[in-house]
Amino acid sequence: MDLSLNDEQLMLADAVRDLFSDSEGDPTAGGDSPEVALEFRRDMWTQGAELGLTALPVAEDYDGAGAGITDIWAATHALGTLCAPEPLTDAAHVPSWIIADLGTAEQKADLLARISVGEAIVPLAHAEAGTGWTSDRTATVTDGALTGTKTAVVVPDAADAFLVTAVADGEPGVFLVAADxxxxxxxxxxxxxxxxxxxxxxxxxxxERLGNADAATVTASLRRATALGRIAHGARAVGLMETALKTTVEYLKVRKQFGVTINKFQALTHRAAQMYSDVELARSTSLWATAVAEAFPGTVDTLSAEDLDTLTGTALDAHNFLSGQARTIAQEAIQLHGGIGVTYEAGISHYAAALTGFRQIYGGELEARSAGEAAEAVSTAPSALLDNALIP
Structure with missing residues (x-):
């Protein structure tokens, strides 16, 4: 299985790095305290949209790029290598996938075109306190009025509207609510x-209800969007791990103790080598899930029940493996840096924090692992990962 990116995808990744490298408000540069830092960077969002990042999953009929999940992997992975905080997946891609699945022709023409060019930010509002990601929602809609509370909504103060999951007349649906x-x-x-x-x-x-799909289609759309979102987030996590490893190795070469740089200590060198192995396993697993997902393009109505199970199962298996690797890399990077690694001014602390955040997406690590354990079958892992003692 060829898991390498093609020339166009590599060029896209390079363009993303050129745009976001050393950008104003770079979170890894220290500076402002967390209380005032990491504001939503509207200017970077606009420039990213001009580059075509928000348009990647949108069909060409709606001014999008019509790109596949591997193109999205290339872009989000590049953002991860820089620890860029822009919520590209959850504020642009996931909403676009859901709208493409469920929206009416008019809703698609309006919303997808505006999301594609960066004019509209329409994050998904799905998570609820005390409710599992896949459980029935407690938010309700009665006579066109929505009542409920949603948590973990990305950049809510920058949103133009929200895609809200709720129950109307006993059936699940997705509803559009203007932010103002x-x-x-x-x-x-x-x-x-x-x-x-x-x-x-x-x-x-x-x-406003998004389309008129039945309960089964709404559920299938949320499953598909979550699966693709996990893959996109996984790409970013791999990028975070790669830079965390690079930064840690560079630190070992300059930090001195007892008169020598600490890369001379065999135990630390072995730990760095293990980090390298862990990152490579994470990268291969993430790309494997992406390659599987490439076999299921289009909207949810083009997927059979078996195809959807394969897509969601693969994404979940990869996510669970990557969550473990994310924890390991974050812990090792901090420990090998020592006390400086936990300070806000140290760039490595932002990578560790972002890897911790990755483990909390879409219901959190425990719910994802429980879902993986409860699955009827485990997806087939690439041969390089079979019988590998490094896999916990």
């Missing part, structure tokens, strides 16, 4: 990555 609508309250805070996220409360807010 009456009855919408946003409480902004920081997540594990020190990036702005928030709780959004809806109290009788006017809501």
């Amino acid at each position: 609508a009456a009855g919408v309250t946003v409480d902004v805070h920081r997540n594990a990555e020190w990036v702005r996220t928030g709780t959004v409360t809806f109290e009788g807010a006017s809501a």
Whole structure:
């Protein structure tokens, strides 16, 4: 299986790095305290849209790029190598996948075109306190008025509208709610990555249903979007791990103890070598899941139940493996840096925080692992990973 990127994807990754490297507000540069840092960088979002990043999953009919998941992997991986905090996956790609699945022709023409060019930010509002990611929602819609509370909504104070999952007449649906609508309250805070996220409360807010799909199609769309979102986030996590490894190795070469650089200590060299192995396994697993997902393009109505199970199962298996690797790399990077590694001014602390944030997406690590354990079958891993003692 060829897991390498093609020339166009490598060029896309290079363009992303050129744009975001040393950009103003770079979180790894220290500077401002977490309380005032990592504001949503509207200028970088606009420039990213001009580069075509927000348009990647959108069909060409709606001014998009019509790109595949591997193209998205290339872009999000590059963002990860820089620890760029832009929520490209959750504020642009996941909403685009859901709208493409469920929206009416008019909704697609309006929303997808505006998301594609960066004019609209429409994050998914799905998570609820005390409710599992795949459980029935507690938010409800009655006579077009939505009531409920959503947590972990990305950049809620920069959103133009929200895609809100809720129950109407006993059936699940996805609803569009304007961010400035009456009855919408946003409480902004920081997540594990020190990036702005928030709780959004809806109290009788006017809501427009996304299409007229039945419950099975709505559920299938959310499963597909979550699976593709896991793969995109996994790409970013691999990028984070690669830079964390590079930064740690460079630090070992300059930090002195007892008159010599600490890379002379055999135990630390062995730990760095193990980190390299862990990162390579993570990269291969992430690309394997991406390659599997490439076999299932299009919208949810083109997928059979078996295809959807394969896609979601593969994405979940890869995510669970990457979560473990993320924890290991974050811990090792911090420990090999010593006390300086946990300070906000040290760039490595941001990579460790971002890897911690990765483990909390879409219901969190424990829910994802439970879902993986409960699955009827485990996806087939690439041969390089079979019977490998390094896999926990």
